[in-house]
Amino acid sequence: MQKIIKITTSIFFIFILVVFYISLNNTSDYDTENLVGIKLEKIKLESFENKKYLTNENLKKNNFTLINFWASWCAPCRVEHPFLMELSQEKNLKILGVNFKDKRNNALNFLDNLGNPYHYLAKDDQGKQSIGFGIYGIPESILIDKDFIVIKKFVGPLNLEDLNEIKKITNLL
């Protein structure tokens, strides 16, 4: 009898710990990585500077475009900012920044203080347009090619590894 209890208890704990482990790696719950390979046919974002819209038309000449969702109130956005500054120097890549649920003045101060890596700047005051890109938190970045096909999606702040990967992809041309 005691043996059965011992075995059952051990199995019980192992089961719980294994499930915890699986859940830990399950953070892809809200992930939108399945966007990779899909063509973004109808890009339409309100421009930050004026009342016009940024569409596929504006981006079609670029070999690669990195769409980066950011805000001045977002701490990790500051962390990834130096990497964006570096990427802005890449010749095959243009960066489209989407200012997410932000205040205009705060956003401008952010760019004044830390530098402006964006070739195009759009805004999404209500956070509604970003939904179409599968954004559920910021920062997030989406790398598309000249056919608007999503090559890679980066959830969370870009790091050195991402930086090198983006460089590698864009320099293959």
Next chain:
Amino acid sequence: MLSNIGNSLLFLNVIISLLIIYYSYNCLKISNNLIFKKIYNLSLFQSTSILICFFTLISAFLISDFSLINVYQNSHSLKPVFYKISGTWGNHEGSLLLWVIILTIFSFLFLISNNKHPKDYRLYTLIIQNLLILGFLFFILFNSNPFGIVNPVPKEGLGLNPILQDPALAIHPPLLYVGFVGSSIYFSAAMASMISNYNDKPFAKSIKSWVLISWVFQTLGILVGSIWAYYELGWGGFWFWDPVENASLLPWFAMTALLHSLLVLEKRKALYFWTIILCLLTFTLSVTGTFLVRSGILNSVHTFANDPTRGIYILIFLSIMISASVYLLFTKYKPEKSHVSANSKETFVLINNWFMMFYLLTVLLGTLYPIFLDALLKSKISVGPPFYNSVIIPVVVVFLVFMAVGPQAKWIKNRFINLKQLLAILVGAIIINFAIIYFFKSYSVISNLIIISSLFLIISSLFDFLKKSETNLSRILSHLSFGFLIFFIGLNHNFSIEKDFNLKLGETKIIDNYKFVLKDLELYNQSNYKTIIGKLQVRNVITNEERILKPEIRIYENPQTLTYEASILTNFFKDHYLTMSNIDRSEYYNIKFQEKPLMIWIWISTIALSFGGFLSLFRNAKNN
């Protein structure tokens, strides 16, 4: 600068812990009953240096040293001093430091306060506690360091989440931590007890005060969290069966069961292994709760930024803890010889433990089931109040009756001599219940049962109090206030009134017996936020009672957030609770009004409940 001091102190603590383990191990080999003086000194040094380390972090917050990434991410130079200080533990890294402080101080206090107990038992406790301390120090140093630096140094911090800028929430984590981190000491003691074969009554005596301390603080911590949820979250409720709330309730059930089983171990030398299991379970549940909250598996107001590496670390720690304790338990377990009579106080205490285990398993199941389902079958469900209410409430009815009857039973062999009195109390409770129903003019079977059973417990406890022979004041007070707690929750839950409607400035609305007028809207600039304050007149047209409520909509800058502050008017009979929220592109405001009877008594009963624990703590200290 502060970063260097902090990091050095953390390293120093690692070395001290290793030294304590080393010397304790050496000391075990010597056959006398004396503990080396240097172990005491090191332990004192350890507590002092970890406190200095914590004060270093507090000072970084106070002087807004944004070179520390932790200060930068969680503070702002314009923040009031009080919230700068509470910001220290309002984040993952800082709160882990608080963990280590409590582990360390409890370790020191246990060492110096248990000098009547044998050397081996104390040293093993110290060794195991220091292994726990080391585990958390490594976690801090390698994964969650509050002294990490950011370069270049930002000019301004990012601020603390506004809904966390609240006095109740500032003291909520420390209280709760003393509770559930405090349970580490009897985890260590239970392991030491098995290793050194130091058991039964003396073991029970050595941990009783610690169980009481952690229970009292856990109770107060849960209370403060509930009060915060009540006035800050704006739903008018105080308990939501949120998984993170449940994580704090699980160790509480285990502690409560442990408190009771200790009585039996102390008086009758029975239930030793059961008590050990509860000691191990309490701290294991505390660490499990920490894992669930910090790994980001659960999402709620408590969730810190997600980082799977944290989860992995705590999970490894948890696995080692569970395997070690289960292994030790299996090797040391011996069936107990003592016989417990079916009708005796021992049995009633066991019944309490069964109920506690039932609640614990119910809440555990409700909390873990969605996680399991998601992990194994990828299907998402949410377990909410209906599950807990329908499983737990009917059982509470029976539980309250046992709570009233149990304490009157005698040890070893009991005979109920006061059946007539119990019957009279029951009849009294039923009569009062119907009077209440008549007064409130509302009826449901389950609420009747809850009210009757809680009144039964209240009246029985009052009778106990009047008996001159009964001296256990702490028990009477705790049981009495638990009876009142359930009684008031029952009344509050059943007889609350809620109205939800839209209103614009100057408009009047009459709903049932109430007349609402939105008289005014004012805009103010505060130091770190802007606020719109509404002035709402609420009039009960039958009693002509008139009250002015002033709900707020706050707009915080750092970080930019909108919060809705409820306006609450409290008196001894009822709370009026009102929240106002703006509706996009409209001049209307959404108003949610609630009348909640006897709300304040729920808080008072819980304070009295924990005060019962305090009394018991004093009595225990006096007896030893």
